[in-house]
Amino acid sequence: MSDVAELPMAAERVTLSREERDALCDTVRRVFADHATEGDVRRVMDSDTGHDAVLWRALADVGVTGLLVDPAHGGSGLGPIELELVMEEAGAVIAPVPLISSAMAAVLLDGAYAERLAAGDLIAAVIFLDDYDWTGRGSARVVDDMASGVARFVPDAVVADVFVLTGSNGVWVVPRDAVTVTPLPTFDRTRRMGDVTLAGAATRIGTGAETQHAFDIGIVALAGEQAGGARRMLNMSTDYARERHQFGRAIGSFQAVKHMAADLLLEAESATSAARDAARQLAEDSVGKGGAGKDAALALAAFACADANLRCAKDGIQMHGGIAFTWDHPAHLYLRRARSGVQLLGDSSHWRERYIQALEAAQREAAV
Amino acid sequence: MSDTTEATPDTAALQAEVEAWLAAHWHGAPAREESFGRDPRAAWLAEVRDAGWAVPRWDAEWYGRGLDDAGARVVERAFAAAGAPGAGQDRSNLWANTALAHATDAFRRVIVPQLLAGEVGMCLLYSEPGAGSDLAAIRTRADRVEGGWRVTGQKVWTSGAHIADYGMLIARTDWDVPKHRGISFFFLPMQQPGVDVRPLRQITDESHFNEVFITDAFIPEDNLLGPLNGGWGVLQTALAYERSVMGDMARGARSGAKGARGDYALLELAQEAGQIDDPVVRQDVAQVIAWRVLNKLNTQRAKAELQQGTSSSIMSLGKLAMSRILHEEGRVRTSLLGPESLLEGPDHPRAEDANFLSLNAYFTSIGGGTDQIQRNIIGERVLGLPKEPEVDRTVPFRDVRSG
Numbered sequence: 001m002s003d004v005a006e007l008p009m010a011a012e013r014v015t016l017s018r019e020e021r022d023a024l025c026d027t028v029r030r031v032f033a034d035h036a037t038e039g040d041v042r043r044v045m046d047s048d049t050g051h052d053a054v055l056w057r058a059l060a061d062v063g064v065t066g067l068l069v070d071p072a073h074g075g076s077g078l079g080p081i082e083l084e085l086v087m088e089e090a091g092a093v094i095a096p097v098p099l100i101s102s103a104m105a106a107v108l109l110d111g112a113y114a115e116r117l118a119a120g121d122l123i124a125a126v127i128f129l130d131d132y133d134w135t136g137r138g139s140a141r142v143v144d145d146m147a148s149g150v151a152r153f154v155p156d157a158v159v160a161d162v163f164v165l166t167g168s169n170g171v172w173v174v175p176r177d178a179v180t181v182t183p184l185p186t187f188d189r190t191r192r193m194g195d196v197t198l199a200g201a202a203t204r205i206g207t208g209a210e211t212q213h214a215f216d217i218g219i220v221a222l223a224g225e226q227a228g229g230a231r232r233m234l235n236m237s238t239d240y241a242r243e244r245h246q247f248g249r250a251i252g253s254f255q256a257v258k259h260m261a262a263d264l265l266l267e268a269e270s271a272t273s274a275a276r277d278a279a280r281q282l283a284e285d286s287v288g289k290g291g292a293g294k295d296a297a298l299a300l301a302a303f304a305c306a307d308a309n310l311r312c313a314k315d316g317i318q319m320h321g322g323i324a325f326t327w328d329h330p331a332h333l334y335l336r337r338a339r340s341g342v343q344l345l346g347d348s349s350h351w352r353e354r355y356i357q358a359l360e361a362a363q364r365e366a367a368v
Numbered sequence: 369m370s371d372t373t374e375a376t377p378d379t380a381a382l383q384a385e386v387e388a389w390l391a392a393h394w395h396g397a398p399a400r401e402e403s404f405g406r407d408p409r410a411a412w413l414a415e416v417r418d419a420g421w422a423v424p425r426w427d428a429e430w431y432g433r434g435l436d437d438a439g440a441r442v443v444e445r446a447f448a449a450a451g452a453p454g455a456g457q458d459r460s461n462l463w464a465n466t467a468l469a470h471a472t473d474a475f476r477r478v479i480v481p482q483l484l485a486g487e488v489g490m491c492l493l494y495s496e497p498g499a500g501s502d503l504a505a506i507r508t509r510a511d512r513v514e515g516g517w518r519v520t521g522q523k524v525w526t527s528g529a530h531i532a533d534y535g536m537l538i539a540r541t542d543w544d545v546p547k548h549r550g551i552s553f554f555f556l557p558m559q560q561p562g563v564d565v566r567p568l569r570q571i572t573d574e575s576h577f578n579e580v581f582i583t584d585a586f587i588p589e590d591n592l593l594g595p596l597n598g599g600w601g602v603l604q605t606a607l608a609y610e611r612s613v614m615g616d617m618a619r620g621a622r623s624g625a626k627g628a629r630g631d632y633a634l635l636e637l638a639q640e641a642g643q644i645d646d647p648v649v650r651q652d653v654a655q656v657i658a659w660r661v662l663n664k665l666n667t668q669r670a671k672a673e674l675q676q677g678t679s680s681s682i683m684s685l686g687k688l689a690m691s692r693i694l695h696e697e698g699r700v701r702t703s704l705l706g707p708e709s710l711l712e713g714p715d716h717p718r719a720e721d722a723n724f725l726s727l728n729a730y731f732t733s734i735g736g737g738t739d740q741i742q743r744n745i746i747g748e749r750v751l752g753l754p755k756e757p758e759v760d761r762t763v764p765f766r767d768v769r770s771g
């Protein structure tokens with residue numbers, strides 16, 4: 001576990017009341033309603049970058065890009081709990097903007113970088129080094145502040161202004177013009193990735209003690225997105241089951257369909273619970289109150305939310321029938337996003353293994 | 369989950385009061401002795417009741433203190449900290465809650481205090497051989513006579529019937545209206561000649577339930593709950609209540625012990641069985657424990673949201689979630705043991721646990737409404753999906769074809 005006392009965000013943590021959190025969610029929901037309609041998402045999906053600059057600016061204007069950034073650098077100084085709530089809203093609309101990358105970068109960057117990140121003027125992609133490389137495929141490394149090798153499947157690499165390399169032994173920044181980005185033909189066109197070839201100097205900005213926290217922030221953000229996506233597919237599917245009539249009655253009155261919906265509600269509720277609990281545990285960990293429970297809660301959220309989102313997307317399409325097999329119906333966008341989420345930051349089998357490791361660690365702690 | 373309730377001067381004073389009372393009155397659990405249906409702790413429970421701690425959310429007129437939820441939880445926590453039973457019955461006592469809400473005033477004046485002290489034994493007389501999932505199809509009849517009703521019929525899946533003083537009974541009081549509209553809800557006195565209780569042997573080889581044969585048994589006038597022929601509504605509140613606590617009641621081992629090992633029990637079994645290094649086993653064990661933890665998190669969130677005054681859909685899911693957990697845990701335990709699971713008896717406690725769990729999982733997935741009925745309820749009442757057409761819903765019950 002990282003020495004979180006060193007983190008810049010820990011000092012200036014701002015806490016919100018429940019009413020303030022509701023207001024934050026309302027604000028974000030309004031921005032998405034205005035700028036992340038299905039039409040917007042489809043337009044951005046077909047663009048070269050897959051990035052919605054208009055939506056990103058709108059989110060910056062309401063403070064979302066600076067959510068985790070210290071107030072001293074123009075951010076809101078909020079934490080994992082608020083991040084998770086915002087990501088539920090983002091997942092519900094498949095917002096094609098670099099929210100997860102930015103959240104991870106926000107706890108790594110300082111000074112002018114942090115200010116530009118908060119202002120929405122800087123997009124930062126995060127490259128995890130050594131044991132943190134969740135792809136298991138990369139060769140990126142930094143030796144004597146010289147970066148080399150290739151980082152694989154880097155989210156938002158195509159639109160990044162700067163790359164943050166973070167691992168066990170340090171955190172470095174590399175500007176866009178010092179790397180070669182190879183865009184990848186991603187199956188989920190709303191979450192673009194690139195391979196990044198490194199060759200040159202990297203500016204050291206941290207010890208590496210922050211890396212675990214950045215990874216954890218990524219897990220919480222992704223879990224929130226997945227909980228939001230699961231809920232949206234459930235709602236879309238039950239709405240349709242109420243409206244669609246066959247054999248003279250709404251298909252939702254058939255138990256075969258109704259029972260699928262009930263099972264998906266359990267999945268969506270469980271995802272919400274897991275994501276919010278992980279956020280809370282991480283928030284307590286950041287102020288030194290967490291402990292053994294944090295690793296378990298994050299691992300649980302990592303696979304429970306991924307699996308729930310995938311199940312809701314898959315079974316949601318099945319509940320719709322033929323209409324959701326068409327490109328023009330939005331359901332497949334959610335399935336694509338769910339499938340990319342299952343891989344991002346490690347797949348569900350990996351996280352189930354990490355979960356049982358955390359349980360074993362807690363068991364050992366309880367024994368002594 | 370951390371408790372977000374903030375201490376106020378009021379709750380601090382209340383906490384001091386209940387702690388002082390416990391310090392003066394609670395001297396540890398009374399010795400458990402065999403007692404016919406009545407709670408062996410009755411004397412203690414009566415003290416708790418009379419002090420107003422049993423049902424603090426209720427009015428003083430009804431042994432309560434008119435506390436809000438935050439205050440009532442202060443009381444419950446103080447009792448839990450002292451290990452003293454009897455608090456929180458305004459949330460947990462099915463019988464007392466039902467009686468208070470629906471009984472005639474004359475009857476509830478007598479029965480509610482007895483129920484709060486565990487002085488009377490209770491059982492449920494709902495299901496019949498021909499009315500399981502379709503509970504409104506009951507054929508047990510209650511006919512009007514001088515001073516009350518005469519009841520004849522057969523009930524099943526009744527636990528504690530042989531030691532009960534009263535049964536909460538649904539019986540048909542009007543045969544000429546559709547099935548839901550001719551049912552009434554009663555407290556049937558069990559200790560009378562017309563009530564014959566016979567044990568039912570379960571697939572686990574236990575006998576926790578009975579069949580109850582009722583022949584011309586008498587119910588006094590005052591023991592009707594809710595309006596005559598309005599029993600279906602009373603039943604709905606009682607059933608919802610029962611289901612909400614059922615997720616927590618589910619037993620793992622035959623001993624019923626979940627104990628301190630709690631979530632780690634399955635992990636420990638995998639370790640004992642020498643299989644914890646098998647990657648497939650690790651995935652299975654992690655998934656089952658995850659479902660258990662998720663169910664707890666869901667319940668916590670539901671309670672927190674209820675306290676915030678927003679409606680929550682999660683409580684109805686707990687029982688469904690628990691069915692999946694128990695059946696899957698039975699499968700994983702069995703596979704961990706391999707051929708050892710072929711055995712039973714006291715010399716093979718691990719096999720006994722795995723086999724018992726594999727069978728008793730049906731207690732949760734069938735009892736209190738099958739998983740399929742729960743999915744109907746969730747689909748219709750939570751997700752707002754339309755009901756399946758019911759061919760007998762508007763037909764006078766007398767004309768309904770029975771199976």
